[in-house]
Amino acid sequence: MSRGRAWTQALADGAVGHVVPSVITADVTLGDDVARLAAVVPDPDSPYHRARTGEVGLREGLGLAEAVTGVITQDARLPDHRRRPIVAIVDVPSQAYGRVEELLGLHHALAAAVDAYASARTAGHPVITLIVGTALSGGLLAHGYQANQILALKDPGVVIHAMHKPAAARVTRRTVDELDELARHIPPLSYDVTDWAKLGLCDELLDVENAADPTGRDVRKTKDALTAAVERARHGPRDLSNRLTSPGARRTRTASRRVHEALAAQWQ
């Protein structure tokens, strides 16, 4: 079972449903809230052969957009503090690499998902990301990177990156060993989740007993962490400015902060 499905099932209060076969949703009680979970999972029968092992492809972009927009529409008349949290459970090997995908405009399907998540966030839904497996490239942009708060499991199976390692080595004309060596002193290049957390993008790293098949204790701990993240999101900014003001960003993203200040000063 994929980690995305395992965590969705473990966290869910009841049945797990789906929007399309590869996008599953469920509800989970977090404190006083009932949050909506969404995950992309493998669909070995997908008619899109390049999107059968959990990649974010055309159907997944559409399915995520529908799942998230559905919550926004249903809660549109509720006061801000009652708008449901949305939790993106992330375990995506990448986006789908395929010709049909490009023909039909994969970038557009992913833009629809990004639009939906960002719209939920700005409408006052706490959007929380929980990274439980791989979170690569366009897959993460479409599903996870528009969140107010990002949590990740501290586990070797959690890999967050712009491109998987052999391809990144090929494109930058390096060997995998050279890439690993560089990553030791250049944090954004690292495939290690604790290095990624130093970039200022991570709101909490969770130590769990079994990242592939969560134990009862793991589930309780994660629910507590998600509940706290929802609380922080409700009181935090609705844009992504916290990614430049977090403690990690203050240490690592000094260039980002300098650009931000200089541009603002020269703007008028």
Added chain:
Amino acid sequence: MTPSATPDWTALLARTSFIELDARARATAVLDDGTARELCGPFDRIESPWLEPQDVVPESDDGVVVVKGRLDGRAAVVIAIEQAFQGGGIGEVSGVKIATALSLAARDSRDGTPTAAVLLLETGGVRLQEANLGLATVAEVCSAVLELRALQPVIGVIAGALGCFGGMSIAAGLCTTLIMTREGRLGLDGPQVIESEAGVAEFDASDHTLIWSINGGTQRTGTGLADVLVLDDVTAMRSAVIEAVGRGVPGEHRSARIGELRARLEAVDPAAPPEPAGLAAVWADAVPPKGDGR
């Protein structure tokens, strides 16, 4: 009206190529004469801190040019990506420059000075030398496009010769209006990436006719994934941008038309997809379900 993209000979002979200009010249050419003012320019020397340790020579604008000025008399900011530096790759500094400029335009728009933005998108996507910070800033760029486009038009331009790929193609998909030339290309995964991930049978990256039939400006505008096709000409480009800004903020943006996306995907059998040239006709018949306002 969409400016004609037919190679009219008089126009061709009289034109000044937009594509042949570098990012700074493109940005200036879009704005009203004498109004362009560059922000965080090369002399501010804010370089990427991640390149030198990898033996890559940084540039002191990090490959993104931010120019504030007036467009047909209105306040505007033009943000141009320089394809000649690191393949237009978006890193920490370049990404934050784009996102911050868009957010400042949004702030001004909220405060009573409506400020539109024009994004000149020649980029391969995330700069792999900055991997995770590049990816994160592309997410921030997407968020900032969405923030501004609710208030003022954000016009994306993909002129050529590099095209717009990777995560930045998602940002392109969020623009209010997308302007392309025949020479421009738009797609998530570049042909070489697909060939290397999935094999030459999936995508032959040496087949230029195939590439442009799928990613090219004519195809993308013909199928509604981009809006305006223009000739590679400075005057035509500037007119198209001014016209797009003049149309204002639409009631519903392309990336929010989920019902249309669903109808279009349902109209195609992925096991037997239409030829690229036939896609526009297939999609013209794909009407979203009635009452689906999404």
